[in-house]
Structure formats: structure tokens, C-alpha cells
């Protein structure tokens with residue numbers, strides 16, 4: 001047997017040990033009085049000491065060291081009832097003594113097994129009584145003296161009070177534990193929400209360009225295929241505008257990198273202002289921006305590019321307090337179905353952008369220019385889509 005610290009002993013085992021030790025001590029007084037009144041011999045006295053003074057500690061030790069202490073304690077309770085039956089029959093069923101013993105056994109079992117427990121306790125008590133009657137014959141002397149009856153009542157009362165006190169302690173402990181659990185659950189929920197919001201922030205940061213706050217290329221790579229598929233499903237076109245600042249290096253060289261950054265941020269803000277909720281705006285490279293326009297036809301996309309180009313060119317830009325010319329070149333491409341790969345669509349826009357740069361910058365070029373675009377100064381240079 002391994003030593004089990006009292007604090008880790010099952011609470012039922014501890015409770016029954018305490019209740020047995022206390023109430024059975026009074027019961028020793030009940031029996032002693034009864035034995036004296038009826039002149040019982042030393043054997044009976046010896047058995048009483050064993051049963052009511054030694055037995056409670058023996059069964060406590062057995063349950064405490066058992067592999068399943070609760071099951072062992074329930075066996076102890078059934079054994080209590082069996083022994084009560086032995087005593088009841090051996091003493092000739094003295095009414096108050098029998099009543100006290102049987103009620104104690106039944107109440108204990110009811111607490112753990114409900115009505116089934118009562119039946120089990122009664123069955124065990126009956127088995128004990130039958131055994132004594134079978135071995136020693138039937139004896140019946142139900143009367144107890146007033147003193148024995150009164151002491152029996154006291155014993156039963158002490159047992160019931162102890163039992164009720166334990167029930168109260170368990171209820172208080174349970175509600176305290178429940179309250180603590182609720183607090184821990186609320187704290188856990190709070191932590192979970194904090195982790196989820198942190199995760200969302202991290203995901204957002206991983207998809208954003210730190211300087212301009214626009215989506216970055218990593219996000220674009222994932223988003224483009226969804227957008228191409230989505231537009232193809234709806235039978236709509238997907239337009240793509242690729243912007244590049246003209247001679248941006250000169251702004252950096254003349255006014256410094258911080259001034260260049262400021263221009264980039266303002267261009268990003270300007271692009272965002274013109275966006276529809278469904279549009280996706282990315283910082284594609286150093287001074288390159290990309291607008292993805294789901295459901296937009298090529299003609300409309302070209303108009304949009306022209307408007308933005310003009311807005312930038314006409315705006316009065318200042319760098320370090322000095323006026324500076326800022327212009328954009330734009331390449332426009334359009335996907336008409338899901339067969340085009342994201343990289344191929346960008347390559348088309350890139351070729352149009354290259355053309356815009358080659359033609360002198362501050363202009364919009366388009367893959368397969370339309371007559372309307374031509375009228376607005378859009379390059380009509382026909383471009384062959386990349387294979």
C-alpha cells in the first residue's frame with residue numbers, strides 16, 4: 001500500500017470517516033447502556049468495541065488506499081448496513097437501536113445512489129439479520145429503556161446534523177468552484193478574442209505595404225486569381241491598371257528620400273479616393289502601383305486611367321516646400337475570361353506601361369486600344385498579348 005496524504009484522500013472517504021467516528025462514539029454509549037441493562041457478557045462488549053471503535057478506522061484506511069476510493073467507500077457503506085443487520089438480529093431487534101442504525105445506513109446510501117441506494121442498504125441489513133437468525137436462531141425483544149431510546153435519538157440527530165453540514169459545505173464549495181470556472185471562462189474568452197484580433201492584425205499587416213498602407217504584392221498574388229475566377233463566373237471583365245511615376249528618381253535625388261516617400265503616400269491616397277469598394281489597390285513595386293477593377297470594361301478602365309493621370313499631372317505638388325512636377329504613365333489590360341493567368345494579365349499591362357514610357361511618359365497605353373480611347377489621347381499602338 002502506498003501512503004496517501006490526508007488532503008488528497010477522496011472527500012467522501014474523509015466525510016464518512018469523520019461522521020462514523022463521531023456518531024458511532026455516541027452509539028457506543030447507547031449500546032453500553034443497553035448491554036448493562038440486559039447484562040450482556042464480555043464477548044458482546046468486545047465485539048462492540050471492534051465494530052464501533054476499531055472498524056471505522058479500518059474501513060477508512062481500506063478506502064483511502066483503494067485504487068477507486070469512492071467505490072471502496074460505497075462498499076464500506078453497504079458493509080455498515082450488513083453489520084447493522086447482524087447487530088439488530090443479535091440483540092433481538094431493539095426498536096430504537098435498530099431504527100437508528102438502519103436510518104443511518106439508508107440515508108448515507110441515498111445520498112450516493114438515490115432510491116436504489118436505500119434498497120441496497122435495506123437488502124444488506126436484511127442479509128446480516130437473516131445470517132444471525134440462521135446461525136443463532138430468532139430472538140425478539142424490541143423494548144428499549146427511556147435512556148437508551150433518548151441516547152439513540154441523540155446519536156441519530158448528531159449523525160443527521162453532521163450529514164447536513166457536509167451537504168452545506170459541498171454546496172458552498174460547488175457554487176464557489178462554479179463561479180471561479182465562470183470567471184476563468186470569461187478570462188479565457190477575453191484572451192481568445194485578443195489572440196484572434198492579434199491574428200487578424202498580423203494577417204492584415206502581412207498583406208499591407210508599411211509605407212502607403214495599400215495592399216502589397218503578396219496579397220495581390222492571392223487576390224488576382226480569385227478576381228479572375230469571380231469575373232469569369234459572372235461573365236464580366238477584369239481590368240488592370242499599372243501605374244509608374246515618371247522620373248521619380250529625380251525627385252529622390254533632388255529633395256531626398258523622405259520627400260519621395262511623401263509623394264508616394266499622396267499618390268496612394270489619391271488612388272484610394274477614386275476606388276470603388278470592390279476595387280483592389282496595391283503598391284506593386286517601388287514607385288509602381290496597380291489597380292484591379294473587377295467587372296470593369298476596357299473602355300471604362302481606360303477612362304479611369306486617363307482621369308487619374310490628369311489628376312496627378314494637374315495637381316500642384318510640393319516637395320520640401322518647392323514645386324515639383326509629378327506625372328504618371330499607365331498601362332491598361334483587361335481579362336475577358338478565366339483562361340488568362342494572373343502573371344500574363346500583369347505582363348500585358350506591363351507591356352502597355354513600357355509603351356507609355358517609350359512614347360514619352362505621362363500617358364495611358366492599352367493593349368488593343370479602342371477608338372474612344374484614341375480620341376482621348378490613349379496610345380493606339382496595338383499590342384499583342386503575351387503568349
Ligand SMILES: Nc1nc2c(ncn2[C@@H]2O[C@H](COP(=O)(O)OP(=O)(O)OP(=O)(O)O)[C@@H](O)[C@H]2O)c(=O)[nH]1
Pocket residue numbers: 211244245246247248249250252256257258259260261264285286287357361
Ligand atoms: N523615396 C522612395 N523612393 C523609392 C522607393 N522605392 C523605390 N524608390 C526609388 O524609385 C526610383 C525609381 O527609379 P527608376 O526605376 O530609375 O525610375 P524613374 O526614375 O521613375 O524613371 P522612369 O520610371 O523611367 O520614368 C529609384 O530611385 C528608387 O530608389 C521608396 O519606397 N521610397
